[in-house]
Amino acid sequence: MYSGNPNSLNLKSDCEGLAGNWGSEAMSVGQSLVLDSEKGLVKTLGETGKKRCFSEAKTVAALKSHSEAERRRRERINAHLATLRGLVPGEEKMDKATLLAEVINQVKQLKKTTKQASEDLHIPTDSDEVKVELLDEDAEGGSYSFRAYICCHYRPDLLSDTRLCLNVLPVALANIEISTLEGRVKIMFLLTARRDKMNDSTEAQELIASSIHEALSCVVDKASASEELSQVMLPSKR
Amino acid sequence: MYSGNPNSLNLKSDCEGLAGNWGSEAMSVGQSLVLDSEKGLVKTLGETGKKRCFSEAKTVAALKSHSEAERRRRERINAHLATLRGLVPGEEKMDKATLLAEVINQVKQLKKTTKQASEDLHIPTDSDEVKVELLDEDAEGGSYSFRAYICCHYRPDLLSDTRLCLNVLPVALANIEISTLEGRVKIMFLLTARRDKMNDSTEAQELIASSIHEALSCVVDKASASEELSQVMLPSKR
DNA sequence: AATCACACGTGACTC
DNA sequence: TGAGTCACGTGTGAT
Numbered sequence: 001m002y003s004g005n006p007n008s009l010n011l012k013s014d015c016e017g018l019a020g021n022w023g024s025e026a027m028s029v030g031q032s033l034v035l036d037s038e039k040g041l042v043k044t045l046g047e048t049g050k051k052r053c054f055s056e057a058k059t060v061a062a063l064k065s066h067s068e069a070e071r072r073r074r075e076r077i078n079a080h081l082a083t084l085r086g087l088v089p090g091e092e093k094m095d096k097a098t099l100l101a102e103v104i105n106q107v108k109q110l111k112k113t114t115k116q117a118s119e120d121l122h123i124p125t126d127s128d129e130v131k132v133e134l135l136d137e138d139a140e141g142g143s144y145s146f147r148a149y150i151c152c153h154y155r156p157d158l159l160s161d162t163r164l165c166l167n168v169l170p171v172a173l174a175n176i177e178i179s180t181l182e183g184r185v186k187i188m189f190l191l192t193a194r195r196d197k198m199n200d201s202t203e204a205q206e207l208i209a210s211s212i213h214e215a216l217s218c219v220v221d222k223a224s225a226s227e228e229l230s231q232v233m234l235p236s237k238r
Numbered sequence: 239m240y241s242g243n244p245n246s247l248n249l250k251s252d253c254e255g256l257a258g259n260w261g262s263e264a265m266s267v268g269q270s271l272v273l274d275s276e277k278g279l280v281k282t283l284g285e286t287g288k289k290r291c292f293s294e295a296k297t298v299a300a301l302k303s304h305s306e307a308e309r310r311r312r313e314r315i316n317a318h319l320a321t322l323r324g325l326v327p328g329e330e331k332m333d334k335a336t337l338l339a340e341v342i343n344q345v346k347q348l349k350k351t352t353k354q355a356s357e358d359l360h361i362p363t364d365s366d367e368v369k370v371e372l373l374d375e376d377a378e379g380g381s382y383s384f385r386a387y388i389c390c391h392y393r394p395d396l397l398s399d400t401r402l403c404l405n406v407l408p409v410a411l412a413n414i415e416i417s418t419l420e421g422r423v424k425i426m427f428l429l430t431a432r433r434d435k436m437n438d439s440t441e442a443q444e445l446i447a448s449s450i451h452e453a454l455s456c457v458v459d460k461a462s463a464s465e466e467l468s469q470v471m472l473p474s475k476r
Numbered sequence: 477a478a479t480c481a482c483a484c485g486t487g488a489c490t491c
Numbered sequence: 492t493g494a495g496t497c498a499c500g501t502g503t504g505a506t
Contacts, residue, residue: 058447062493063485066487066494066495068482069494069496071484071495073335073495076335077335077338078482078483080338080339080342084341084342084345087342088487095481096315097311097318100315100322103341107322107341107485110348111325114348114351151377175418176417176418177416178415178416179413179416180413180416300478305499305501307479307501308481312483312499331494333496334496335496478506482502482504483502484500484502484503485499486498486501487497488496488497488498488499491496
């Protein structure tokens with residue numbers, strides 16, 4: 001806890017009012033500022049010590065309200081900082097700068113995650129889509145992964161057609177997610193490929209990605225009007 | 239741009255060193271601090287003006303390095319603040335406090351969204367689950383929604399059983415999402431109910447929610463070893 | 477002893 | 492002009 005005395009003021013108590021800009025080269029006369037530790041104000045005026053300082057009280061009041069305003073501002077900022085401390089995973093004790101850096105990472109990570117999740121499975125769109133991307137997030141182990149999805153009208157042999165096409169590629173199906181809405185279907189595939197000396201290059205990975213894209217496009221382009229699944233799961237209005 | 243003179247120093251140039259804590263009630267002698275506007279230092283010592291100030295240069299250097307360190311700290315913090323300004327949606331010009339408040343909202347919102355999305359469809363878990371919740375987010379129109387999901391082993395008649403159960407309830411199936419992994423399946427339902435004088439009460443909504451839960455639990459509890467879908471989509475290792 | 481991090485009061489600037 | 496924001500230098504406790 002800070003132990004300073006918040007009621008002590010550093011006062012500019014000369015009679016020049018607020019016009020004096022000490023600290024800059026404009027002040028050439030022997031002005032001096034006196035800091036009073038207690039209740040009385042000690043004045044050391046440069047030359048005219050006898051002049052009536054009528055605006056002294058005004059200056060004191062202005063300075064006081066100023067410092068109080070600044071104090072409130074700091075309190076507001078620190079309150080927000082404290083709230084952020086509670087929102088980031090780390091410990092309670094954290095540098096202000098480190099905390100902000102942590103918040104930045106958190107926001108970036110969350111944004112990436114939500115963006116990913118929103119296109120992950122969402123509802124199917126009205127237009128046919130095929131997308132394939134290399135997942136770089138877990139570039140550790142002996143394999144790498146692709147995330148792909150297609151969006152098209154549902155037809156009964158869509159799934160088996162898709163499997164057929166993917167079987168000819170050197171990838172394994174790790175996970176699949178299906179979402180349907182009003183006769184349309186969106187299927188997300190998580191595909192993994194073993195990393196070895198033959199394919200551990202950017203070119204090889206991009207080749208596989210484009211192969212996946214081509215295979216899936218092939219499936220999507222085979223249009224069909226069948227809506228068997230949607231008939232089962234999404235009957236007409238009751 | 240700040241136009242103050244960064245080279246002006248407020249120096250405590252009496253020979254008491256750094257021990258004096260002016261501003262607190264501990265200082266009772268007539269000490270005073272003098273601010274020098276230019277290069278020379280003006281000393282107004284309380285009582286011993288003749289004492290040699292041998293450590294003056296040291297003090298100046300220490301103070302200088304101190305202020306420089308503080309300056310670096312401020313720059314670090316402000317750099318992070320600037321980064322955050324680029325991450326929040328609002329305009330570039332923003333109060334420091336307002337910016338932090340905005341960041342807090344952003345983080346909270348993103349956290350809620352990702353939490354929702356992660357339990358939305360994710361991969362199926364190893365244990366059977368049934369969950370139903372009332373969606374309060376869009377409490378506007380003439381209807382309200384439930385989000386429900388089940389997680390269990392897949393069996394061929396799981397979907398039709400589920401539809402059968404839900405059909406007896408006064409809800410419409412707005413969307414369904416299915417994800418499968420290794421023979422297990424997770425199905426998410428978005429269910430809507432018309433809002434009318436009969437059910438526009440918390441009790442009625444909770445009654446519907448518990449009815450949905452019971453119906454889905456009934457389906458999940460009907461265990462089966464069949465894995466037809468996973469045989470189609472997730473063959474054994476190639 | 478030297479460094480770090482924080483809170484404070486203050487001058488400049490803006491509305 | 493008065494209220495608010497910012498950067499700065501400084502006092503102070505902790506490490």
